[in-house]
Amino acid sequence: MPILWSGPSRPIDFPIRSVKDHKIIAVATDDPEFNAYxxxxxxxQHRLLMVRCFFREYKQLEGKPVEVDEIESAASAYRTIQTALQDYRKKCRGGLRTL
Incomplete structure (x- = not known):
C-alpha cells in the first residue's frame, strides 16, 4: 500500500481475482493534521490500521473477496500513477473514447 501530498502518497494494493486493484492515498499538503508526514x-499505527480496515470493509460490503497488502512508499505510488498514465495514453491513442 502506498500517501501523496495533494497528490499520491502511498499505494495500497488489493489483489482481486489475481489482478491488483491499486489504491492511492492522497494527503493535502496544506492539511495541518498530516502535512508533517x-x-x-x-x-x-492506529491511523494505518484505520485505513486498512476501511478498504477491507468497503470491498466486503460489495460482497467481493479482498486481501489488503502492505502500504507502500510514496515513490511506489508515483510509479503506480505513471504506469496508469502510460497505459491510459496507449489505450486512448488517436483520441479519447467514451468508456
Whole structure:
C-alpha cells in the first residue's frame, strides 16, 4: 500500500481475482493534521490500521473477496500513477473514447 501530498502518497494494493486493484492515498499538503508526514511509516499505527480496515470493509460490503497488502512508499505510488498514465495514453491513442 502506498500517501501523496495533494497528490499520491502511498499505494495500497488489493489483489482481486489475481489482478491488483491499486489504491492511492492522497494527503493535502496544506492539511495541518498530516502535512508533517512524508511516508506512510511516519503515520501513527492506529491511523494505518484505520485505513486498512476501511478498504477491507468497503470491498466486503460489495460482497467481493479482498486481501489488503502492505502500504507502500510514496515513490511506489508515483510509479503506480505513471504506469496508469502510460497505459491510459496507449489505450486512448488517436483520441479519447467514451468508456
Amino acid at each position: 512524508h511516508e506512510s511509516h511516519e503515520l501513527p
